[in-house]
Amino acid sequence: GPLLEARSVDRAHGRTPALRAASLSVAAGEILAIMGPSGSGKSTLLHCLAGILTPDTGEVWFDGRRLDLLNDARRSELRRTAFGFVFQFGQLVPELTVADNVALPLLLGGTRRKQAYRRAGEALLRLKLDDLGERRTGELSGGQAQRVAIARALVTRPKVIFADEPTGALDSLSGEQVMELLVGLAREEGVTVIVVTHDARVAACADREVVVRDGKVTDPYASEAVR
Ligand code: ADP
Ligand code: ADP
Numbered sequence: 001g002p003l004l005e006a007r008s009v010d011r012a013h014g015r016t017p018a019l020r021a022a023s024l025s026v027a028a029g030e031i032l033a034i035m036g037p038s039g040s041g042k043s044t045l046l047h048c049l050a051g052i053l054t055p056d057t058g059e060v061w062f063d064g065r066r067l068d069l070l071n072d073a074r075r076s077e078l079r080r081t082a083f084g085f086v087f088q089f090g091q092l093v094p095e096l097t098v099a100d101n102v103a104l105p106l107l108l109g110g111t112r113r114k115q116a117y118r119r120a121g122e123a124l125l126r127l128k129l130d131d132l133g134e135r136r137t138g139e140l141s142g143g144q145a146q147r148v149a150i151a152r153a154l155v156t157r158p159k160v161i162f163a164d165e166p167t168g169a170l171d172s173l174s175g176e177q178v179m180e181l182l183v184g185l186a187r188e189e190g191v192t193v194i195v196v197t198h199d200a201r202v203a204a205c206a207d208r209e210v211v212v213r214d215g216k217v218t219d220p221y222a223s224e225a226v227r
Contacts, residue, residue, distance in 0.1 A: 003028040008225035009058035018044035020215040023222035031193040033203035036212035051075040084153030086163040094138030123151040143174025163195040
């Protein structure tokens, strides 16, 4: 069955409806692009799938479990251990070194310093960034910073990486490198990648794309919530 699913999810922000009966199914190891106009509900959908937002109605399933029914503590633990996040920008701590930033999710999760930095080093090596470990992230180019953000998303060995406009602030070459990295993770390590993007070239790297319009998703693989 699918690794991750939204089933008939409604979600409003205050009085603004953002998702209306949105259903989506994501297979393990799949690279899925979520496209659609600005304000259509893409980020809200991503946040519901990732357990950052809870649906007003409907269901979110992860790995055979109802994610939306977990309490806050269990949900944030799941986010920390099973999910990785890459956003458009502003996600690294500029005063810290690259290695500090990458080790941070492990340190926050209670991993011992030595092990956290060893695994940060492995993630940086995996992304060919090992020569940048001691640099302050404030000194990096946009493309380098985004690759470091991917290393940080990866360091906990997540099942799913959620990326919201990961190439939105990059020139096209850096954007291609970022997508190559995400595709490589999916192909070589079976990581599931869900990427929100406006960029057709980014979507072209995905296995499949769905379009969100007015809070609705058209996904032929989706199932409905049982009401
Ligand atoms: P997209 O990612 O496709 O641009 P969003 O999911 O960010 O769409 O937003 C969907 C709708 O919900 C938009 O009308 C947006 O303005 C609104 N919205 C999103 N987040 C909030 C929020 N925190 N508070 C109020 N309105 C929001
Ligand atoms: P995008 O269009 O790429 O989703 P946005 O600028 O619409 O980017 O949204 C970025 C973040 O701001 C999202 O996390 C969204 O939930 C939040 N957001 C969007 N619209 C509003 C709003 N009207 N009020 C508060 N937060 C919002």
